[in-house]
Amino acid sequence: MTDEGTMRAREALGSGALSGLAGGAVFAATMAIQGQLATVASIVHTNNVVAGLAVHMVIATILGAGFGVLMAARRRARAGETVFWGLIYGAFWWFLGPQTLLPLLSGKPVAWDLASAQALLPELMGHLLYGAVTGIAFVVLQQDTDPLWHKPSRNSVLRGLIAGLLFGLALGLPWEGLLAGAGYALLFPAESTGPALVRGTVYGFAWWIFAALTVEPLLFTVTLDWSQPAAAKDAHLLPAYVLLGAGIAVVHTWLGLLGKVLFTDDIRLVRAEAAGKRGLRALGYGALSGIAGGLVFTVVMAIVGEFSLVAQMVGSHSAVVGFVVHMVVAQLLGVSYAVLFRRRSFDLTSGIGWGLSYGFFWWVLGNLTLLPLFTGTPIDWSAAGLAAGFPSLVGHLAYGAALGAVYQRLEARANPWWQARSKAAAERTAARREQVRGAAPAMWVFTVLIALIIPMLVGR
Structure with a gap:
């Protein structure tokens, strides 16, 4: 490692430690409100709250230093x-800490079952908050030495506020929408619609934890309860926040693209064939990929007997009609995937990542929202409704993974578009590839994390 690299690593280590200290302080405050600081003190075989705070802050600082080193390795x-990586880092340490190491150090058996995970849900929320605060603090501390925060224009912030207000009013979350819209503009630079949709989806989930489960209880009741029963009561807000984040991301992107052709790549990029032919081919690939994903999803639908419910969309109760409708919808979603994510899959992993994230979004918008509307049944976003829709979540994730994988293979074999034909185009493509590979994995991993958290919330 060069002297400059060593210096950057040391700076990241120090910034990470201070960031962990900040995240630990916020985490400790939330645990103190819920009377759970003494739990950490069991590591040193005492139940003293002061000892618990000291142990907690030492651990938070050490973990923060580790986070700084990891972020330094990711290169700006x-x-x-x-x-997002802070959130994932916090979730990882929830599993390794309270779920695994804490019982071992306390002389208790390790229990990796659903009941134990639900009992530790307050710690999970605290670890997620720790990770988010640590990430934000790290960004702020690195500004002088290695700026990470892009500088949004006034127009970008205004677009975020407009998008937040529109969807906030539609979903009954006006002030949350305004704050989330402004936050989105501050955190994220401009991106094409597909990746922005995925980013907004996971951003909305993070806002559900921050606003619905944390800030609002503290403001209105001066209490904080992250237990499984309390979180289940607010589970009905989870789909609303997910749709809020996705809507903000998409509208913010669209408002920034006024005067341009929507859903297309920069015309300066190398084109291997005529635009119309390439676009039609992409749509065809999307339809074929949708069929592949739909067939995978069919296995889940057959197990839970959901074909008759889908058939009600066209006024029938026949399972055969339900299968036909299901496959038509699968193709339509495949075409929409091709429109939104064309030239975004650099390899099979990225194809599966985008597809899986897209499948999760359509579970919220499709199964939980549009399907009830089309079948004449009430929308049920309660914990019981989420639990009833969990098999469909598995199916949507499987559908998305198959969709993304097949589309990537079809696109790659027919037109390996990343093989540029000039030095300038190669540089643009390499930069774009690095950008997607840098930001996208955090969103894919966080989408999987959300899917794993949902059973803990609803008790499945």
């Missing part, structure tokens, strides 16, 4: 991406 991760 942007602000929003750093916050």
Whole structure:
């Protein structure tokens, strides 16, 4: 490692430690409100709250230093991406800490079952908050030495406020929408619609934890309860926040693209064939990929007997009609995937990542929202409704993974578009590839994390 690299690593280590200290302080405050600081003190075989605070802050600082080293290895991760990695880092240490190491150090058996995970849900929320605060603090501390925060224009912030207000009013979350819209503009630079949709989806989930489960209880009741029953009561807000984040991301992107052709790549990029032919081919690939994903999803639908419910969309109860409708919808979603994510899959992993994230979004918008509307049944976003829709979540994730994988293979074999034909185009493509590879994995991993958290919330 060069002297400059060593210096950067040391700076990141120090910034990470201070960031962990900040995240630990916020985490400790939330645990103190819920009377759970003494739990950490069991590591040193006492139940003293002061000892618990001391142990907690030492651990938070050490983990923060580790986070700084990891972020230094990612080479200038942007602000929003750093916050997402902070959330993932916090979730990882929840599993390794309270779920695993704490019982071992306390002389208790390790229990990796659903009941134990639900009992530790307050610690999970605290670890997620710790990770988010640590990530934000790290971005702020690195500004002088290695700026990570992009500087949004006034127009970008205004677009975020407009998007937040529109969807906030539609979903009954006006002030949350305004704050989330402004935050989105501050955290994330401009991106095309597909990646922005995925980013907004996971951003909305983070806002559900921050606003619905944390800030609002503290403001209105001066209490904080992250237990499984309390979180389940607010589970009905989870789809609303997910749709809020996705809507803000998409509208913010669209408002920034006024005067341009929507859903297309920069015309300066190398084109291997005529635009119309390439676009039609992409749509065809999307339809074929949708069929592949739909067939995978069919296995889940057959197990839970959901074909008759889907058939109600066209006024029938026949399972055969339901299968036909299901496959048509699968193709339509495949075409929309091709429109939104064309030239975004650099390899099979990225194809599966984008597809899986897209499948999760359509579970919220499709199964939980549009399907009830089309079948004449009430929308049920309660914990019970989420639990009833969990098999469909598995199916949507499987559908998305198959969709993304097949589309990537079709696109790559027919037109390996990343093989540029000039030095300038190669540089643009390499930069774009590095950008996607830098930001996208955090969103894919966080989408999987959300899917794993949902059973803990609803008790499945």
